[in-house]
Amino acid sequence: MVNQEDPRVVRTRQLIREAFRELLQHKGFDAITIKDIAQRATINRATFYVHYEDKYALLDEIIEQAFVKMIPGQVTNAQEFTDEICSQLILMTYSYIVDFYQICRMDSKSIATLVDSKIKKMLRQIIEDIFLKGDDRQQARMVSAMTASAIYSAAYDWLIFGESDRPDLLVDIVRPYVMNGLGLHRN
Known part of the structure; x- marks a missing residue:
């Protein structure tokens, strides 16, 4: 070893x-x-x-290391899923997607699928860790899966079809839907 x-x-x-x-x-x-x-x-x-083991294991490590470096301390230490935490996760996910897709030639479906899957899994775990501080495990797992999918899908779609120079607008559009869906939005 x-x-x-x-x-x-x-x-x-x-x-x-x-x-x-x-x-x-x-x-x-x-x-x-x-x-x-x-x-x-x-x-x-x-x-x-x-x-x-192979280039897939190498890709997996690179994706994970880069993503973990981008997680703000406020998100890591969050005790509850707030508007601010949601905003940070949206911006972080979008920034990661932009960075990765700009660094790599994403002309391969296989790498895009691997990257997307890995990012969604890590985002889900971050959100689940926050929800586990207050909810039961099964509910936290399901809610984090839905929340991570919504954030990732919106960030990815914004890169492909949106105004990629306006991540603030992305947050303004996505955060209310996520927070309302969770029953956490405060007016």
Whole structure:
């Protein structure tokens, strides 16, 4: 087993992630091979496999690390789902989608599906953690699934069809629907 805290391991994983990100900007996900990643990272293929099972595991880690870095402390420490928390989640999700889709060539359905699925899952977990502080587990799970889907779908649709330079307007449109649906909207 690889010692994840060994500086050489940390550096090698960083090289692999950077190489993969660079390749995503120039090549479609489906066209990227482990050989491509290894060559760009100046390692051999065997070394890649010591660190990652495949390019899907690498993509999963990159998505998660980037998303977690964007979570505001106020959201992480939230005791209840408020208008402000909802607004922050909408903006954070939209920003993540914009950043990811600008960095990567999203000409592949497979990568878009993987990214969308991973983001929805993480967003759902954040919301569920907030709801679990006050509700029963089953209700928290269902409500967080619906809320995460609404936020993600609206943010994604805004990128594709909306006024992408107006995330504030996105929040003004989406937050009331989410909060009213939860019975939490305050006038």
